[in-house]
Amino acid sequence: MSPQLSRRQFLKSSLLATGGLLLPATASKTSAAGEIRKFPLHKKIGEARTVCPYCSVGCGMVIATDEKGHIINCEGDSEHIINRGTLDPKSVAVPQLSNSPLRLKKVQYRAPGSDKWEEKSWDWAVEQIAKRIKDTRDKTFTRTVKVADKDVTVNRTETIAWLGGAANNSEDCYLASKFARSIGLVWLEHQARI
């Protein structure tokens, strides 16, 4: 300590110096935080609940999208019965599914024997799927089978199978299995069981 400074003068000058260092830091932190808080207020954010499609656990997610429909945030759905808000690291790749420039947004169809893909409408695709399911079912429907020389009614088709995916929730699966059984399907599976 300089002999010219008393203990009181030294403490006073030290506090002023420290305050001078701290003050700009605190001010810049406040302004940075202010900018972060303002950011979402200038953007239109859409929020939706969905299911992570990567594995058979089927964790619930909440995704946020900007005005172009790009996913800008995804987090665990705290109200979802499976994960209660938690997610594993794989889930951070979910925005790529929507935002990737390689994502196909239109139906691509390759006719039997063809080496070319054709672009088709969704209406065309749905109609084709319905028509092919009906044609196959009608051609292969079995009303009865012989069991111990007796005809037993089965009303089934064994030429079509139904496979559910991890992004189907319990309600989706319930409806899908009701529909499948109603047209005579007996081979029903789900990714979560495979």
Ligand code: SF4
């Ligand atoms: S967050 Fe992880 S555990 Fe949950 S469904 Fe996605 S990949 Fe599976």
